[in-house]
Amino acid sequence: MNLEKITTHTAIDIEIQSTTRSCIIGGVSLGNYAVAIDSGDSLEVGTKLRRDMEKHFQVPVKYLFLTHTHGDHRNGKDAFNDLTLIASKKCMQTMPKSVSFAKWKKEIFETNFILEEDSSSLEFHHVGGHSYGFSIAYYSTEEVLFAGDLFITQPVNFGLPFMGFYQNKPKRTGNPEEYLAAFDKFKEMKIEVIIPGHGRAITNPQEFLVEQTRFFKSLKSFFIAEIEDGKELEQIEMPRLKPIEEAYKDAESRKERSKAVRFLDNYVDWIKKSFFNFYSGKFFEVEDN
Numbered sequence: 001m002n003l004e005k006i007t008t009h010t011a012i013d014i015e016i017q018s019t020t021r022s023c024i025i026g027g028v029s030l031g032n033y034a035v036a037i038d039s040g041d042s043l044e045v046g047t048k049l050r051r052d053m054e055k056h057f058q059v060p061v062k063y064l065f066l067t068h069t070h071g072d073h074r075n076g077k078d079a080f081n082d083l084t085l086i087a088s089k090k091c092m093q094t095m096p097k098s099v100s101f102a103k104w105k106k107e108i109f110e111t112n113f114i115l116e117e118d119s120s121s122l123e124f125h126h127v128g129g130h131s132y133g134f135s136i137a138y139y140s141t142e143e144v145l146f147a148g149d150l151f152i153t154q155p156v157n158f159g160l161p162f163m164g165f166y167q168n169k170p171k172r173t174g175n176p177e178e179y180l181a182a183f184d185k186f187k188e189m190k191i192e193v194i195i196p197g198h199g200r201a202i203t204n205p206q207e208f209l210v211e212q213t214r215f216f217k218s219l220k221s222f223f224i225a226e227i228e229d230g231k232e233l234e235q236i237e238m239p240r241l242k243p244i245e246e247a248y249k250d251a252e253s254r255k256e257r258s259k260a261v262r263f264l265d266n267y268v269d270w271i272k273k274s275f276f277n278f279y280s281g282k283f284f285e286v287e288d289n
């Protein structure tokens with residue numbers, strides 16, 4: 001069992017990332033039952049999560065919460081298909097056609113939903129940003145935020161956000177304003193630990209949120225200025241802000257240096273496209289394909 005305790009009633013499986021393409025998976029126990037948060041990248045991973053949670057928390061899993069539609073979070077869902085799905089309405093709207101929840105019991109929420117049990121409560125909030133319909137789970141009782149892919153921390157993807165796949169139809173890149181609004185919302189919450197979608201748990205949440213906000217705000221003002229200057233995407237060079245500078249330093253120190261740098265170039269390009277598209281208004285142009 002890879003599930004490790006975060007607080008008395010929360011646990012996550014970080015290890016799963018080293019053997020599969022899965023995101024961090026885990027869950028919360030509300031005393032009489034548990035809630036799984038994301039299902040991993042395969043049925044096998046989902047099955048293992050459910051079994052591990054029941055062993056760890058000693059209660060049955062009753063709900064599966066999906067933060068968003070991406071496969072590495074959703075592909076293990078069928079291990080939970082006799083349970084109740086919790087997801088945002090927008091998340092369900094953008095689910096690939098091949099993925100069906102027709103026979104599931106569901107709790108679909110517009111902006112938020114709360115599970116309350118005895119004296120503890122688990123909140124779900126739609127925030128967007130990383131993808132259309134993206135939501136977080138917040139266990140206020142023990143101050144744990146399951147922030148999913150809104151955050152990706154080292155050693156995954158050089159600790160930079162993935163903004164390449166907000167929506168498929170129409171194709172859209174990440175929404176930086178939704179990220180910033182989510183950061184503001186999180187700053188109002190009492191948080192001890194943030195569980196990101198990939199990487200490691202964040203144990204300095206306040207400091208981390210300040211850094212993330214600074215990064216996004218710097219990029220925002222940079223792109224607004226470049227766009228006002230009439231620059232096109234190809235003419236813009238990403239500013240070497242601290243997180244990007246550090247990512248390149250890291251990539252250049254890797255054994256497979258050129259491969260790592262190429263990956264990072266591509267990855268940073270998604271961030272660039274997202275900011276450019278959003279602040280030049282392209283995010284809102286609907287292209288049907």
Ligand SMILES: [Zn+2]
Pocket residue numbers: 068070130131149
């Ligand atoms: Zn994702």
